[in-house]
Every structure is written in structure tokens, then in C-alpha cells.
Amino acid sequence: MAYIDKKNVLTILEQRIKPGESARINFNTAKLFTTSPVEVPIIIERSKNPGPIILLTAGIHGDEINGIEVIRQIIAKKINKPKKGTVICIPVVNIFGFLNLTREFPDGRDLNRMFPGSQNGALASRFAYQFVQEILPVADLCLDFHTGGASRFNASQIRIRKNDDELMKYAQIFNAPFTVYSANIAKSFRDACAKMGKPILLFEGGKSLDSNKNIAKAGVEGTMRILSHLEMLQDSIEVPVKEDKTILIEQSAWVRAKYSGLLHIKIPIGKAVEKGEYIAIITDPYGEFRHKVKANTTGYVINVNQAPIVYQGDAIFHISKHA
Structure with missing residues (x-):
């Protein structure tokens, strides 16, 4: 079990990290069928000054590269070296999926539907159990980075559950272009954090198997604003200022393809559209x-299906709508 003792020594995976120390710990989760070990690197930076412990995770889905890039930049730019407290970075949680460029674990299960896991369950469930037992207990705040699945490109957004004032405060500080009310999904990492009383911001941006510099920038700068608010950001690092305030999305609706065919998107992600506005074409x-595709509501486009071909019924746009 991960813990902090009275002398402010952090113990994770049976390794002790004192105040002011840096560590890279390999979380040995399992072996491939070739008997080669698979290890998840955990990068820990501790200040000599006591303070919060922030956990940054990405790659719970192995094909979601953009979240991995966010944490890579945070480490490369030394943003993770705190003025006080501790920053724990896990750029690639699902190493198995990352190696295979797939969303799932080798057992075919979605890791983000296996929390809090089981000590004697399937591989993904065992990993989730070890993660919850050996890492999560010490976190005071979690930031988890994701992308849209398959070809669905998400505008940069923070997802939080409704009626949670603490999460809303953090979302406003992170100040992504959009903040979306989204219920916790059963057995997700976010759900496990909530049940343990750990506040968590879920960042969504971009799409699978893609790296977008604007999405990465939004993720990195939002994290810097959180660290600055907690007085953890080094004085030498300038806090990025974003004048536009995050737009709260309380409800949304999907636009689905009425016909199968080639999809031609005509608007940029994040655009404000009017009901009936022409937003795409489907052709043979x-x-x-x-066939002209039109917006079914007035609002902001927070997700676009960038697949070149769609089938009838496929979701192609996600648009916010007024209550």
C-alpha cells in the first residue's frame, strides 16, 4: 500500500522517496507470453517543501497518444519538478495497449472498465487492483488525459460530474476551452477515484493514434495553471494566461448520418453553430x-467524426445544446 509517513517519506511499490528526491520506479505488472517482463515507468519528483501530491496519468487506453504527449511535454519541460509537494507522472498506464497500438489490454478488456479491480481476476482487473492499492492512495488530486476513440476528434475539454463544487473549481482553473458535465462510468478510473474521495479531472482532446499540437498545448497549459494555483509551479516557469473562460456544456446531442457514404466535414472543431446550419456533406x-448534413441544435461542436467513410446511423458530430 502506498503511504506517506510522519517524516514525509513517500513509499510507493515498496520504494521510499524522501523529500527533495527524484525517482523512476518500474511498476512490474505482468509478463508477455514470451516471459519478457512488461513494466510501467512511474516518474516521481518531490520538493523538499511539503505539499499536495498530484497524480498525472495518460495512456489508460494504449492508442490514445495525445494524452501521452501531454505528460511527455510536462516531464521534458521540467514542469513536473514542484516548488512544493510531489508530482507523480505515469505517461503510459496501459503499456500493453501502447505496444500494440490498441485500446485494450491483451485479454481484450478495456482497462478503464475494470477499476477498482480484483486481486485474482483477469489481467486487466489485476492491474487495476494493483494500481488502486499501490499508487492511488497517496494522490490528493488526479489529472487523467484521454482522446476521442477511433476517428472521433474531441475538442479540448475537461469532464466532471455535475454538482461537484470542488471539481468545478479545478475545471475553471484548468480552463480548457470546454468543461462538460459527464456522469462517472461504472468501474472507470474516474469512478474509482470518486469512491476513494480523490478529486479527478478527466481531460479529453484529439483522437486515437494521432498527436495534435494544439490539443497537447491545451493539456500542458491547463496542468500548469493547476500547479500554479496549488503553489507548486516553479517561479522560473511563466504561468500561461488564457483570457477566454471555459465554456460549460451541460447537455449535448449527437448528429447521426442519415445515409452511408463518403463524409466531407465543412466546419472546424469547437465552432459555434446554429440549428439548421450546413456542417458536412455525405456523398457516394x-x-x-x-446529401447536406445540418446541425440539429444550436451550440458548440465538441466532437467531430473524421472518418472518411460513414455508415447510416454513425455518430458524426457532438453538439452542445441549451437546457
Whole structure:
């Protein structure tokens, strides 16, 4: 079990990290069927000054590269070296999926539906159990970085549960372009954090198997604002100022394809659209069919399906709507 003792010594995975020390711990989760070990690197930076412990995670889904890039930049730019407290970075939680460029664990399970896990369960469940037991207990605040699945590109957004004043405060400080009310999904990492009383911000931005510099910038700068608020950001690092305030999305609706065909998107992600506005075209490959896709509500486009081909019923836009 991870813990902090009376002398402010942090113990994770049976390793002791004193105030002012740096550590890289390999979380040995399992072996491949070749018997090669698979280890999850955990990068820990501790200040000599006591303070909060912030846990930054990405790659719970192994094909979500953009979140991994956010934490990589935070480490490379030494943003994770705190003025006080501790920053724990786990850039790639699901190393198995990352190696195979897939969302799931090798057992075919979605790690983000296996928390808090089981000591004697399937591989993904065992990993989730060890994570919850050996790392999560010491965290005071968690930031978890994700992207949209498959070809669905998410605008930079923070997702929080409704009616949680603490999370709303942190979301406003992070100040992503959008803050979206989203219920916790059963057995997700976010759900496990909530049940343990650990505040967590879920960042969504970009799409799978893609790295977008604007999405990464939003994730990095939002994290810097959180660290600055907690007085953990080094004085030598300038806090990024963002004048536009995050836009709260309380409700949203999907626009689905009425026809199968080639999809041609006509608007940028994040755009404010009016109900009935022309936002895409669906065509056939032969130049004989052309259907205009129109917004079904007035709001902001927070997700776009960037797949070149869609089938009837596929979700192609996610648009906020007024209550």
C-alpha cells in the first residue's frame, strides 16, 4: 500500500522517496507470453517543501497518444519538478495497449472498465487492483488525459460530474476551452477515484493514434495553471494566461448520418453553430449522390467524426445544446 509517513517519506511499490528526491520506479505488472517482463515507468519528483501530491496519468487506453504527449511535454519541460509537494507522472498506464497500438489490454478488456479491480481476476482487473492499492492512495488530486476513440476528434475539454463544487473549481482553473458535465462510468478510473474521495479531472482532446499540437498545448497549459494555483509551479516557469473562460456544456446531442457514404466535414472543431446550419456533406463514390448534413441544435461542436467513410446511423458530430 502506498503511504506517506510522519517524516514525509513517500513509499510507493515498496520504494521510499524522501523529500527533495527524484525517482523512476518500474511498476512490474505482468509478463508477455514470451516471459519478457512488461513494466510501467512511474516518474516521481518531490520538493523538499511539503505539499499536495498530484497524480498525472495518460495512456489508460494504449492508442490514445495525445494524452501521452501531454505528460511527455510536462516531464521534458521540467514542469513536473514542484516548488512544493510531489508530482507523480505515469505517461503510459496501459503499456500493453501502447505496444500494440490498441485500446485494450491483451485479454481484450478495456482497462478503464475494470477499476477498482480484483486481486485474482483477469489481467486487466489485476492491474487495476494493483494500481488502486499501490499508487492511488497517496494522490490528493488526479489529472487523467484521454482522446476521442477511433476517428472521433474531441475538442479540448475537461469532464466532471455535475454538482461537484470542488471539481468545478479545478475545471475553471484548468480552463480548457470546454468543461462538460459527464456522469462517472461504472468501474472507470474516474469512478474509482470518486469512491476513494480523490478529486479527478478527466481531460479529453484529439483522437486515437494521432498527436495534435494544439490539443497537447491545451493539456500542458491547463496542468500548469493547476500547479500554479496549488503553489507548486516553479517561479522560473511563466504561468500561461488564457483570457477566454471555459465554456460549460451541460447537455449535448449527437448528429447521426442519415445515409452511408463518403463524409466531407465543412466546419472546424469547437465552432459555434446554429440549428439548421450546413456542417458536412455525405456523398457516394460515383458522383451521383450528395446529401447536406445540418446541425440539429444550436451550440458548440465538441466532437467531430473524421472518418472518411460513414455508415447510416454513425455518430458524426457532438453538439452542445441549451437546457
